[in-house]
Amino acid sequence: MLNKFDLLVPKTLDEALQQYAELGSKCKIFAGGTDVLVSMHGGHKAYALLMDIKNLEELKGVEYTPEKGIVIGALTTHRCLERLPAIKEVYTALFEGVSQVGSVQTRNRGTIGGNICNAVPSGDTLGPLLALNASVIVQSVKGAREIPFGELFPGPKKTALKEDELLIKILIPARLSNSASAYTKFARRNSMDLALLGTATDLISNDGKTCDNARISLTTAAPTIIRARKTEEFLVGKELTKDVMKEAGEIASAEAKPRSSWRSSEEYRREVLKAIVPRTLAIALDRIQKGVNIP
């Protein structure tokens, strides 16, 4: 049963920010509704006041230039992103994230900004964005500020946004030459599922063999998405042989903090990390070698 609630439907960003400044945490923001409304229908949440921001034109649209990178409006749907050549061909890890959210129907409703603000450790866009060195622009009546993705999630289901701030857009830097990215979602079925685990890699290799730099993120491997920093450090300067990638998987597995639940044991989750981190590294390296995924 959906509880009774009041609904605000601001027509402009200014109007939304004004209202949000007055109401703050009393007001729950939603866009596609694929998380907020679902949790209310399921009786898990009972918000008394909702603000539907999906009509804010200022938060829509995507701008991409190979030199500057990509700017994604927070209200861009997963489906829209997955159909953009720039996402599929250039920010491949993000493509692999957005195209694996729920089903086509949920991707038509759900937005990238909503996925970020929901802040669950299994969010399919979060790991790719962290690996791709994204940041977000948030805005309140007092002004706008930029938050690097690595500082965005102070805890499970929490973001660094203040009570009056809305997520406006996502910035991902321009791609470097000889780099490629990849995201692996490990789930029990191939759609309509949450990541039991996931990992994204953004790899630079100028000779197509050696790791010059790697940014690796882990999904559902800790209370929030995390960088696998020890794994990254281990990889720099090394030739990406099978053995090296295997060892990277072991390091990532060791630095992750998965927990046991009735859904899966910690032991198994660590084992899966050992498998998917090398798998994802190999995919990224293969893309570099084949010259795909490069602007």
Place this chain on the structure above:
Amino acid sequence: MSASTTIPAESLVGKSLTRVGGRDRVTGAQRYIADIKLDGALHVKLVTLPVGHARIISIDTSLALQVTGVSCVITAADLKQPVPRFGPSFNDRPVLAVDEVKYYGEPVAAVAAEDEDSAEEAARLVQVEYEELPGVYSVERALASDAPLVQAPSLRGNNPLAHTNIINEWKLDWGNVDTAKADLVLENTYTFPMISHFAIEPFAFMASAKDGGITVWSPIQHPFVMQRIIAHVTDLPLSAVRIIAPDPGGSFGGKAYPKFEPLLALMALKTGRPVRLVLNLEESFQASRRASNQVWVRSGFDHQGMLVFQDIRADFMLGAYVDIGDRVVSKAAYTAAGPYRNPNARILARSLFSHTTPSTAFRGFGVPQVSWAIESQINQAAEKLGLDGLEIRLRNVAHKGELVIPGGTPADGHWEQTLQKAADAIDWGTPLPSGRGRGLSMGMKPSATVLSSNVLARLHMDGSLSLLMGTSDMGQGARTVFVQLAASELEVPPEKVQITMGDTSIVPFDSSTSASRSTVFMGNAVRLACQDVMRKLKEIATEQYGVAQGEIQIFGGKLHFAGRSLPYTTVLKDYFGPGRGEIIGLGTTRARFEPEHPLGGNPAFWELVAVGCEAEVDTTTGEITIHKLATVTDVGKAINPQQVETQDAGAAIMGLGHTLMEHLMLDDHGRLRNAGALDYRIPTIKDMPGSLHSGLVENQDGPGPFGAKGAGESGILSISGAVGAAVSQATGVIIRDLPLTPERVWLALQDKANINPSAIHSKSLDHDSGVHQLADGLK
């Protein structure tokens, strides 16, 4: 039964006509119960407890009654005493919980209000004081000597098992298992999990009392079973009970038998208002399920792989009330040894009570649960004896006319053809890519026994035809098949045939839409009804035109006699006068009741399937990829081949679900952990095998129209055995518990690696937990 099996050249039989009603189904135009609004209806919400077993101390409805819009809150105390109990085979289930809650989801009270939200709000305000009691949530607990009795012995009459949790014991015994000499004996235990039907249409019910009678709306598979049970709980005659059953949005057995319709009927009578109850998905999970089971089996083979004996003990965990569960167990027991020549067999299948949702009919009706064990045994025997899954089955499968069960229905098809086709479909015997394995299995299910079906065929004055019948079309395409049969019998265009189903006040009696029986039994009845129409056409032509009946021929939609050819319309007009009459034909089929037979009679046919699977296993994560899956079914004759193939494919995918991912999980309080679409996973379109093949064997040797046999369930019967064998060949490990989740496969691989790290790809499977005796000659 219909006589001719010759199919006329122009017949629609064997053609893939477009699904009747299919467009409405896929566009959302079809109206399901939840779409039907009754004026002035009260909305019902059930009050349940967050435990599987509890003693009800008190129920306080005062707060709930204060909610605006609430009409009443009904508890067991408000109903006539003793509270009516019902069930398809035993009257053991109370319409509301009496004294105890015996499963998670059993209603202790029902709120009726003017709107859904008020009902839900009030339901939350009903204060139930209860004491949680120890529950029976597993086979082991059900059989433990200190386990609580789920059902009061007083309800079980003189049953000698009344003081146990054993509902019934089904025993079959032939030959002598104890003295039979085998070269290889395999003894193992297998488990099969609880499964949800997960029909896309959740349960929804309505009831309205008027003019001394009661009308109940339900997406029920068997409207006439419902009518009987509603009459029983309301003490009304059958003629005063009307069941309206719109085409269900999927059922798979889950909607075969009454759930909350008896409660709704009593509430409608009590309030004098129509009432409606629509369950959400989570509540639907709590309302029906498939029985889990545990099968201990000892199988004996000679050194050539011939079956010497099967010694089988299967324990099925039913729920708190019997529902149709004991019948499921009886049928599972009956075919437990499979479609093979078994010289010696001893089968004991027990149905057990537990404090869980009553298990009910589910596509396959008990067969998938035992087939998993038996087919796995045969695959392991093949491996140990240096045979393969095809060869060992070719040696043992019953040939047409041979008995598989003494005194039973003999093998009614060339089953070796079915097996060979399944093997061919997955390129059996060709080199296998590394990391992959192949497996075969067979499944056999007893079809319908004691039953009857009726069809009224009304040939209207304009030459169009109405058929009235009690079959439910829940997605299997029954309407299409009957249109094809009637149109071809009377040679009228199929678009001029309309079918009315699902209203017991309009359509004549039909036992059920179950056991894959409708095409055979209702199909024959359709033909007989059409033949009755033709007989009556000849009768009136004789009277009208003074021609001898023997001189009249009917073909091409016309009566031919004495050089004249008259369409049906002319004959009707000449006989009755313009616009003054029609002809009504009746078709009836019956299968005899044999009280001494364990199933009430011998099955009219066997549903027989062979399955082939090629799978790959990622040994690092335990993930299984199904590259090829083929089911081949002996259908006798496919009236509509596309429908048979897609239905088989659907069943195969459903089988992949319980093989790879589906299982209902309980917590320590007997609550479902994973009710709902996210944590209870069914395969999606993206989980389909690389190739999915549905093959048919059509020798026109069945008892149905043109030699048809039923085919609604075959595809699901033995998917697990074939997948399990493929996984076993790919990895060298044998897993005996379903589903084969990645984590379970990975764990098995870890165990294997710890025992013998080098044996992963070795030919011999020494990982058996069971007895292993090979004759000297084999070494």
